[in-house]
Amino acid sequence: MIYLDYQATTPLAPEALHAMLPWLEKSHANPHSPHAPGRAARAAIEVARQQVAALLPAEGTLSFTSGATEALNWAIKGSMGPIVTLATEHAAVLDTVAAEARRGREVTVLPVKPDGLVDLDAARAAILPGTGLVAAMLVNNEIGVVQPIAELAYLAHAAGALMLCDAVQGYGRVAVPATCDLVAISAHKVHGPKGVGALWMRHGVTLEPLMHGGGQEAAGRSGTLSPALCAGFGAAAKAAADRQDADRAHVEALFAAAREQMAGWTLNGAMDQRYRGNLNLRLAGVDVARLMSDLRDIAFSAGSACASGSGRTSHVLRGIGFSDAEARSSIRLGFGRYTTAEELEAALSRIDAAARAQRIAA
Incomplete structure (x- = not known):
């Protein structure tokens, strides 16, 4: 099996297993x-x-959670005032703000440009005095684009709002801007175990509890922590910090080689402002569901694992203007620390050949 689904989850680092x-x-x-x-x-x-x-800004408090979904729910539901977010956010944000809207909270969902990046003029018009929270993803989980979080934080603070950064895909890989007020992260996206994440809060920021109970964590999160999961997360974070430069160089080399090998495919999302461990590609006329079925010994995806099996096309690809047909002809390839150049080349060769055979047969 060749594993190319690093956005869904990453292999457990030996350091994390040893610590657990x-x-x-x-x-x-x-x-x-x-x-x-x-x-x-x-x-x-x-x-x-x-x-x-x-790996996070200084001057804050980190509370362990069961994962990033809990952290994001806590940040959103525990804050106050109108919310501004982006159309291409993860379901953990979009579904939570939709739930808040049903409770009467004002929500504005900003569109993104065809390259997947937020339109800062639209953000400037929407983030007005009285806004309570601005929520945006650092690195998009489907197309890999890096949003201008620092600029959004500036707009949020000018309006008196808090800035929530979903840093799940970027943590340990892309620097989290120091001006964020709340940061959600997850261990299993950075070679740690599943079942543990964290919410970082800038000093002075307070949230209403999401869960009530013992209030074991300093910021008020209730529940018994798992030493094993926390230790695994810590070891994975230390490995990410120690290997940050090497990991970045490795991913950039893989990305460059993959782009050359898949030159006939179209890159989805911005080329420059993106994390290089994500390669989202489109080839007209390809049925990606069939492609994945034909290549079951290669693990890749058509989008977020959270939406797999829903039958819906990617909301992120629709958000950048794709038709359903274009979205269904797009694949997401995720690679990283433990991906070798040889296995990536072999997988891409087979994916490309199978896709082109589909088009000939059609």
Whole structure:
């Protein structure tokens, strides 16, 4: 199996597995208990917290969560006032703001340009005094474009609003602007375990709790933390920090080689303002669902894993102006640290050949 679905999830780093094993095998104490084993578990979580926070802006508090979906729900539902967001955001944002709208909260969803980037003039017109929250993704999970988060944060602050950055796809790869007020991240997108994420809050920012209970985390998040998951997240974050330059160079080399090999395909989204580990391509006349069925030993996708099986075309591709037919002829290839040039070349050769055979048969 050749794995090219890094936007859906990343392979677990050996460092993360090594950090988790002691807490899975023999250290079972509740980290919120006052006895010695509990204090040891708590200490491991605090080490992990520092490791994860090291890749985020200074002067903030990091609270562990069950994942980025919880973190985003907490940031959105725990804030106040009108919301401004983008049409190409993840469902964890769009569905949550839709739920807030049903409760009577004012929501503005901004369109994006054909390259997938926000129209800053439209944002400037929408982010007005009285706005409570601006929510935008750093790196789009489907087409890889990097939004101008710093510029959006400037507009948000000028209007008196908070800036929420969904940094799930960018964390550890693209610098999170220091002007964000809230940042949501997930471990399994950065070679950590599934089931743990975090919400970073700038000092002075307060949110209403999403869940009520023990309030174990400093910012008010309730629930017993898993030392194993937190330790795995911390180790993955440290590895990302240590290998950031090497990972970036590796991904850029893979991207350049892939673009050359797939020269007959059209790149979806901006070429310059994008994370290079995402390659979203289109070839007219191709049925991507059939393509994935024909190449079951290559893991790639037609878009977000969260929407797979829904029967709907990608809202991100529709958001940049694609017809359903154009969206259904687009593939998302995600690669990274553990992808070799040889396996990427082999996979792309087979994908391209199978796609062109489809068009000939048609």
